[in-house]
Amino acid sequence: MQISEHAQQQFLCLIRCLLHSYSLLIDSSSAAPASTQPVSGRVLNAYSGDELVYNKTLGDWRTHNGVDYACAQDAQVCAPAAGKVTAVDTDSRWGSVVCIEDSTGHLWRVCGTADPTVQTGDEVSVGQILGRAGSIPNECAEETHIHLEVLQGEQYLDPAKLLN
Numbered sequence: 650m651q652i653s654e655h656a657q658q659q660f661l662c663l664i665r666c667l668l669h670s671y672s673l674l675i676d677s678s679s680a681a682p683a684s685t686q687p688v689s690g691r692v693l694n695a696y697s698g699d700e701l702v703y704n705k706t707l708g709d710w711r712t713h714n715g716v717d718y719a720c721a722q723d724a725q726v727c728a729p730a731a732g733k734v735t736a737v738d739t740d741s742r743w744g745s746v747v748c749i750e751d752s753t754g755h756l757w758r759v760c761g762t763a764d765p766t767v768q769t770g771d772e773v774s775v776g777q778i779l780g781r782a783g784s785i786p787n788e789c790a791e792e793t794h795i796h797l798e799v800l801q802g803e804q805y806l807d808p809a810k811l812l813n
């Protein structure tokens with residue numbers, strides 16, 4: 650049986666189309682791991698990039714290196730991404746901070762997480778409870794919120810762009 654050139658072209662086109670769809674499927678499943686806001690509240694202050702914004706607590710202008718999500722005092726705080734807990738610290742500027750490193754190497758710093766229920770070395774899943782909303786000394790003039798930062802090496806990324 651002779652197959653026409655037109656039929657051959659159609660067949661090749663179909664194969665290419667299937668391969669393309671498959672590569673898109675692979676990309677979408679590996680490029681962006683699941684992520685979520687640490688609390689369900691509205692955005693109080695966005696990430697500012699290089700732009701200086703006024704800090705009501707400190708009374709000066711500086712970059713805002715994360716996103717603030719408003720919530721009730723003591724609200725449950727969840728892991729924004731799955732990964733390994735690399736640090737659980739308390740510092741004088743950010744209060745209690747839980748750091749999670751995800752599979753892409755991003756470091757998620759969940760600032761203002763009081764009474765942490767996880768410890769360094771724990772593996773957490775996305776949405777897992779990390780603690781409750783406490784206070785953030787550097788931003789205490791604001792209503793209660795969680796300050797979420799994402800670092801890639803030394804560079805701050807906009808967490809809002811990574812949430813899906």
Ligand SMILES: [Zn+2]
Pocket residue numbers: 694713715716717788796797
């Ligand atoms: Zn903030």
